[in-house]
Amino acid sequence: MSVYALETEALGVSFGRFRAVDGVSLKVAKGELRVLLGANGAGKTTLMDLISGRTRSTSGRVLLNGRDVTNLREYRIARAGIGRKFQIPSIFTGLTVRQNIEVAQSRYPGVFSNLRIGRSAADRARVEEVIDLVGLSDQMKTEAGTLSHGQIQWLELGMLMIQSPDVILLDEPTAGMTQAETGKTAAIINRLKGNHTMLVVEHDMAFVRDIAEKITVLHLGRVLAEGTVAEIESDAAVRAAYLGSQEISAC
Amino acid sequence: MFDTLFIGLSLSSILLLVALGLAVTYGAMGIINMAHGEMVMIGAYVAVLSNIWLGTNLLLTIPLAFLVTAALGYGLERLVVRRLYGRLLDTLLATWGIAILLQQAIRLEFGLSFFGIHVEGLGSGLQNVPVPQFLQGTLGLFGLQLNSYRVFIVLVTLVLAGLTWFTLYRTPLGMKVRAIIRNPQMAAACGIDVKATNAITFALGSGLAGVAGVLMAGFRSVSPDMGATMVVDGFMVVVTGGVGSLLGTMAAAGILGEINALVAIFFNEIAGRASVLLVVILVILLRPAGLFSFKGR
Amino acid sequence: MTSLLTNYRIWAYLLFFAVLLALPLTGDDFWLNRVAKYLCFGMLGAAIALTWGYAGVLNLGQGLFFGLGAYAMAMPLKLASYTSLQQGSDQPVPDFMLWNAQPGASTDLCCITPGSWLWIPFQSQWFGVAMAIIAPVIVATLLGRLIFGQRISGVFVSIITLALVLLARLLLVDAQPLTNGFNGLTDLGYFNLFGTELDPYAVTTYYVITIALIVVLVLARLLVATRAGTVLQATRDSQTRALYLGYDVPAYQTFFFAVSAAISGLAGMLYVVVAEFASPSFLDLTFSVSMVVWAAVGGRGSILGACIGAILINVLEARASETEALVEAWKAIVGLVFVLVVIWLPQGLGGFAHDMMRRLTGRRRPESLKQEVRQ
Numbered sequence: 001m002s003v004y005a006l007e008t009e010a011l012g013v014s015f016g017r018f019r020a021v022d023g024v025s026l027k028v029a030k031g032e033l034r035v036l037l038g039a040n041g042a043g044k045t046t047l048m049d050l051i052s053g054r055t056r057s058t059s060g061r062v063l064l065n066g067r068d069v070t071n072l073r074e075y076r077i078a079r080a081g082i083g084r085k086f087q088i089p090s091i092f093t094g095l096t097v098r099q100n101i102e103v104a105q106s107r108y109p110g111v112f113s114n115l116r117i118g119r120s121a122a123d124r125a126r127v128e129e130v131i132d133l134v135g136l137s138d139q140m141k142t143e144a145g146t147l148s149h150g151q152i153q154w155l156e157l158g159m160l161m162i163q164s165p166d167v168i169l170l171d172e173p174t175a176g177m178t179q180a181e182t183g184k185t186a187a188i189i190n191r192l193k194g195n196h197t198m199l200v201v202e203h204d205m206a207f208v209r210d211i212a213e214k215i216t217v218l219h220l221g222r223v224l225a226e227g228t229v230a231e232i233e234s235d236a237a238v239r240a241a242y243l244g245s246q247e248i249s250a251c
Numbered sequence: 252m253f254d255t256l257f258i259g260l261s262l263s264s265i266l267l268l269v270a271l272g273l274a275v276t277y278g279a280m281g282i283i284n285m286a287h288g289e290m291v292m293i294g295a296y297v298a299v300l301s302n303i304w305l306g307t308n309l310l311l312t313i314p315l316a317f318l319v320t321a322a323l324g325y326g327l328e329r330l331v332v333r334r335l336y337g338r339l340l341d342t343l344l345a346t347w348g349i350a351i352l353l354q355q356a357i358r359l360e361f362g363l364s365f366f367g368i369h370v371e372g373l374g375s376g377l378q379n380v381p382v383p384q385f386l387q388g389t390l391g392l393f394g395l396q397l398n399s400y401r402v403f404i405v406l407v408t409l410v411l412a413g414l415t416w417f418t419l420y421r422t423p424l425g426m427k428v429r430a431i432i433r434n435p436q437m438a439a440a441c442g443i444d445v446k447a448t449n450a451i452t453f454a455l456g457s458g459l460a461g462v463a464g465v466l467m468a469g470f471r472s473v474s475p476d477m478g479a480t481m482v483v484d485g486f487m488v489v490v491t492g493g494v495g496s497l498l499g500t501m502a503a504a505g506i507l508g509e510i511n512a513l514v515a516i517f518f519n520e521i522a523g524r525a526s527v528l529l530v531v532i533l534v535i536l537l538r539p540a541g542l543f544s545f546k547g548r
Numbered sequence: 549m550t551s552l553l554t555n556y557r558i559w560a561y562l563l564f565f566a567v568l569l570a571l572p573l574t575g576d577d578f579w580l581n582r583v584a585k586y587l588c589f590g591m592l593g594a595a596i597a598l599t600w601g602y603a604g605v606l607n608l609g610q611g612l613f614f615g616l617g618a619y620a621m622a623m624p625l626k627l628a629s630y631t632s633l634q635q636g637s638d639q640p641v642p643d644f645m646l647w648n649a650q651p652g653a654s655t656d657l658c659c660i661t662p663g664s665w666l667w668i669p670f671q672s673q674w675f676g677v678a679m680a681i682i683a684p685v686i687v688a689t690l691l692g693r694l695i696f697g698q699r700i701s702g703v704f705v706s707i708i709t710l711a712l713v714l715l716a717r718l719l720l721v722d723a724q725p726l727t728n729g730f731n732g733l734t735d736l737g738y739f740n741l742f743g744t745e746l747d748p749y750a751v752t753t754y755y756v757i758t759i760a761l762i763v764v765l766v767l768a769r770l771l772v773a774t775r776a777g778t779v780l781q782a783t784r785d786s787q788t789r790a791l792y793l794g795y796d797v798p799a800y801q802t803f804f805f806a807v808s809a810a811i812s813g814l815a816g817m818l819y820v821v822v823a824e825f826a827s828p829s830f831l832d833l834t835f836s837v838s839m840v841v842w843a844a845v846g847g848r849g850s851i852l853g854a855c856i857g858a859i860l861i862n863v864l865e866a867r868a869s870e871t872e873a874l875v876e877a878w879k880a881i882v883g884l885v886f887v888l889v890v891i892w893l894p895q896g897l898g899g900f901a902h903d904m905m906r907r908l909t910g911r912r913r914p915e916s917l918k919q920e921v922r923q
Contacts, residue, residue, distance in 0.1 A: 078794035092785040103782045109794045111803045114776035163793055283703060334891050339703050340606050345890040351883030358876050521722040528715040535704050
């Protein structure tokens with residue numbers, strides 16, 4: 001029996017009587033890129049919160065490479081190998097682009113092991129390589145808080161790249177981006193494909209077609225359908241769900 | 252036992268008076284106004300000055316103090332607080348600085364002492380205000396002799412709490428304030444002028460503090476630094492009670508006042524104050540939203 | 549470019565150290581003694597900046613750690629003073645304990661009053677020195693684990709520290725038989741440093757404090773330059789992001805909180821050596837807030853800036869207090885400057901100087917550091 005990179009078993013959480021996520025079982029294979037689709041409120045971000053430890057689940061399990069990481073503290077889940085990119089980009093605004101990437105290169109995250117000044121030549125080279133990959137070499141010494149919206153998104157992607165977790169959760173990576181920026185983001189994500197397992201939440205269908213392999217559609221906290229882009233687009237249940245509710249596209 | 256409880260009740264009512272205004276500004280604007288204690292102090296000085304210069308009695312200065320401190324609060328919001336929107340810690344610090352300025356303004360008699368002019372009623376010394384005749388002495392209630400003035404304070408507190416409740420829950424302004432407490436962005440999206448409402452909220456909160464000051468002038472001496480400890484006490488209540496519920500604030504004031512009184516009886520006064528601080532620390536650690544809060548997720 | 553940047557910073561430190569070391573040439577003993585006290589306050593400014601500017605944690609009760617260090621030092625010095633031998637034996641017992649003792653109680657340190665045995669190990673002044681650092685560190689670590697472990701942040705942390713220093717002050721004053729309550733510990737002996745008695749007005753004492761300050765500043769600056777220091781700043785900017793990168797954020801916050809406490813304890817200990825007393829006023833809320841004012845004006849994000857801010861404000865205050873009329877006016881001026889700095893110059897004068905240097909070397913100021921996101 002092969003072990004999936006990321007697996008959820010009947011994962012769910014209720015806030016009072018509201019079931020935000022209701023028994024979602026997902027199996028994402030190693031190196032796969034899975035897109036999570038669904039209308040606003042379908043539970044996509046909440047599902048990511050559950051997997052990454054931001055919200056405590058009330059039922060079900062999360063397995064990372066077969067290891068049960070359900071409800072561990074976020075930093076432990078991160079160390080176990082799950083990385084996350086947020087809808088609202090969160091980077092270190094007071095640090096330079098370079099420092100942001102350096103902090104993300106967190107192989108030894110303990111306090112005492114970091115009581116040293118400077119990093120090895122190999123580490124420094126890798127930092128510069130990643131900054132180059134996301135196209136921010138010119139901004140290496142710029143304070144991250146002054147970057148444009150698109151640049152902040154790429155910085156965050158760069159931080160994920162250097163963190164190099166086994167599983168990457170991307171929450172609307174193109175939110176607020178122009179056409180050109182979206183294209184560049186697709187290129188970066190395609191580059192990550194294969195080496196990392198990714199779970200991507202998105203609204204922009206053009207972008208999704210660009211990067212998707214398999215899609216899982218969520219509706220009202222449950223899995224509605226799973227399949228390739230073509231299969232999903234022709235699925236009657238998906239059509240009913242989308243035609244029935246207002247679709248809000250990314251603007 | 253009952254007289255211990257009554258002392259607790261009167262302590263609670265004083266706490267509540269100070270905390271009411273704080274609770275509203277903290278709830279609506281999320282800010283910690285360290286100058287609130289000084290608003291109380293200013294209210295007390297209004298009582299002192301009008302007693303000396305206008306010959307008015309304590310009760311008549313209540314509306315006057317309300318107006319003075321409300322105006323001061325309004326000015327403070329527009330000049331200082333507004334510029335620090337979103338910077339919570341900085342608001343705490345800036346208002347602390349304002350508190351120092353207000354204290355020194357009284358001590359230096361608004362700068363007049365520099366020129367050798369002394370205004371009676373101002374300066375660093377202690378001032379006192381006489382309590383009106385009919386409020387002196389004790390009242391016979393429930394078979395006990397209770398200090399009339401303390402009973403008066405409890406009554407006024409209840410009236411003020413009632414007025415605050417009425418303003419919050421039965422007026423359009425109050426509805427706007429409650430909307431802002433629940434969700435400021437949504438309130439703005441619904442067309443509520445959040446800035447203007449906040450300024451009025453802040454003014455009202457400060458006005459309440461001014462009234463508290465007048466009442467306090469009746470039973471303790473007035474000095475420029477009387478406000479410093481009060482804002483801390485006030486925040487203890489606000490933080491314990493949590494945001495969004497007037498009853499919560501009242502309950503918190505009640506709880507803290509009673510704990511203080513009870514512990515003080517069984518041990519000593521210092522233990523009483525210490526236990527209140529301990530309770531507050533525990534509440535922040537275990538339930539940072541407060542005991543009675545129901546702000547949105 | 550980078551070398552030019554670090555260059556001016558290093559020069560600033562070196563210039564400051566040079567001024568401090570050369571100061572004894574300018575003044576009399578009395579003046580030097582005062583400056584030595586302000587150097588201790590300088591350490592406090594640096595300690596505040598360490599947690600506030602770098603970790604985003606505003607400690608409104610730093611006086612707690614200062615006080616712990618002060619009393620830890622004052623106890624052995626009290627026992628070493630002639631006032632502790634008045635009862636006749638050669639085993640010292642502090643005079644206030646004799647005054648507060650129950651009639652008929654033994655006059656031994658172990659048993660004269662409940663808890664007085666706590667004083668026994670303080671017969672050794674080096675124990676006092678050790679405790680002056682260790683006690684604040686232990687308290688800070690425990691507090692840190694509790695507070696940061698519960699993911700408390702922002703304003704709530706400040707309120708807890710405020711409540712704690714108030715609570716500690718109450719307890720300190722209440723334990724009159726043990727601590728002499730309001731009066732504090734006075735009539736202290738001199739500290740004996742490897743054979744030299746540290747007279748508070750001697751140049752040697754001044755130099756001991758100066759060296760201590762220099763060491764603290766250098767170590768603190770190096771500490772924030774480490775990778776851990778960068779991570780700490782990252783936790784200030786985005787706790788979430790740091791957590792999701794695998795960093796145990798509470799551990800970082802607690803560590804630096806403890807370092808800051810250690811510095812404050814050291815400051816307290818040295819203060820007692822020059823001021824010759826320890827008092828509950830060290831735990832006054834206004835004193836703790838003053839430290840924040842010094843750091844705000846000097847530059848909350850700059851270890852050196854906050855230190856200089858603390859020293860300068862106190863020196864100016866000393867000058868102002870020489871004129872009767874200016875004393876109260878001075879407090880108003882400081883209050884006004886504080887408000888203006890908080891609103892318009894959040895990085896303080898140190899940050900302003902930093903900006904000027906950046907402009908001269910062709911760099912831009914981050915808008916980001918002026919904002920704090922509403923939690």
